[in-house]
Amino acid sequence: MAQRSQTLRTLLSADQISARVGELADQVADVYAGQEIALVPILLGSVIFVADLIRRLPLDMAIHMCGLSSYRGRATRPGELSWTLPPPDDLAGRHVLVVDDILDTGATLERVVRAIGGQQPASLRSCVLLARRGARVEPDFFGFRIGDGFVVGYGLDYGDRFRNLPYIAVIEP
Numbered sequence: 001m002a003q004r005s006q007t008l009r010t011l012l013s014a015d016q017i018s019a020r021v022g023e024l025a026d027q028v029a030d031v032y033a034g035q036e037i038a039l040v041p042i043l044l045g046s047v048i049f050v051a052d053l054i055r056r057l058p059l060d061m062a063i064h065m066c067g068l069s070s071y072r073g074r075a076t077r078p079g080e081l082s083w084t085l086p087p088p089d090d091l092a093g094r095h096v097l098v099v100d101d102i103l104d105t106g107a108t109l110e111r112v113v114r115a116i117g118g119q120q121p122a123s124l125r126s127c128v129l130l131a132r133r134g135a136r137v138e139p140d141f142f143g144f145r146i147g148d149g150f151v152v153g154y155g156l157d158y159g160d161r162f163r164n165l166p167y168i169a170v171i172e173p
């Protein structure tokens with residue numbers, strides 16, 4: 001079992017997150033006004049974010065899921081990516097919005113976009129809560145731009161812990 005002694009420094013409070021998720025939902029709703037979307041959250045880190053986002057999206061939607069593991073439960077370097085749950089295969093002609101918790105290097109999002117893009121969706125966009133400065137891909141929508149530092153809370157974990165924090169914190173090295 002992981003030791004319980006990490007020091008956490010609050011980066012984004014629950015109120016800040018809530019306010020920003022509302023703004024983000026407004027942006028997304030404007031872009032897709034009148035269209036039905038197919039949401040594809042990437043498990044597991046995005047579940048809290050997507051649950052809050054969808055309740056503020058006044059759009060018709062179907063919710064799917066996919067899962068990618070980078071063999072990185074802890075704050076180590078990214079490893080090889082493998083599907084824990086492949087994306088749905090019925091996305092042709094649909095307006096697909098991929099949702100993730102954090103865009104770090106961008107490898108995860110690139111992989112999902114490549115897999116879904118091959119199905120010829122009508123449109124394909126991405127929405128992440130956190131976007132690391134200097135990532136190699138840009139999301140279509142993002143909540144906050146952040147710098148280096150391993151973050152936890154609001155769905156993000158460190159060795160499977162801290163997903164349930166209602167705020168986002170940086171683990172002090």
Ligand code: IMP
Binds near residue numbers: 151
């Ligand atoms: P990427 O493939 O490098 O963009 O990494 C994306 C995935 O790595 C995210 O979906 C997260 O699950 C995980 N990840 C990256 N950085 C962090 C972090 O600071 N805290 C928790 N998880 C992270």
Ligand code: MG
Binds near residue numbers: 042044046101
């Ligand atoms: Mg993830």
